[in-house]
Amino acid sequence: MPTFTKDSPVYIYYPIFKWGVYGLLAINVVLFFLHETFIEGLETLAWVALLLLFEWETSQLDKPYTNKWEKYSIHIGRFIAYAVILYSAYEYATPEYRAENGPLDMYNSLTWLGIVALLEYDVYANGLYGRVEWHIRNTIKVILYAALFVYAGMWAYEGGILDFYDATLWIICFFAIELNIFKFEETLPYSGEEMGKDKPVS
Structure with a gap:
């Protein structure tokens, strides 16, 4: 398990890794605007x-x-x-879209919505959960991320190279977010009694 002490390799190289993949994602946005529809490019920008x-x-x-x-x-x-992401998810779920493109985009979109819902909880309830809740939350995340890997593999099998690259890159980028959370959680006892960041501002 990685640690984030100041003398650890993870602490030193993690920022380079993180901003490197974010940079690749910025290039990916341009690729989507150039090679996919405007709506898909806009959705990517929103993400x-x-x-x-x-x-x-x-x-x-x-x-x-x-x-x-x-x-x-x-x-x-x-x-x-x-707003943009939910509209796109709605479009992916319409019978017309699924009839033309299959249900994979819909499954992918719904899975990502599940992940960001858990991340929202991580942000706004940080440090307020106990050990059991921590395990349950992260077990659900593992299942959802595993599903995303399956979708990426299906796109690769179908020959959608850009879709496969995009899906894999997004997973890596959100792993960087998960590492941010893990870095913070290393300081917590998970007793449910210690509080993390109190977000409100007076």
């Missing part, structure tokens, strides 16, 4: 915005918001991103 908001939040889970503008900006950005 990138949500990812960066999670990066901002999870990289400082032990700190409060600096002011109300930071808090409201994050909430507004998250609201806009989720």
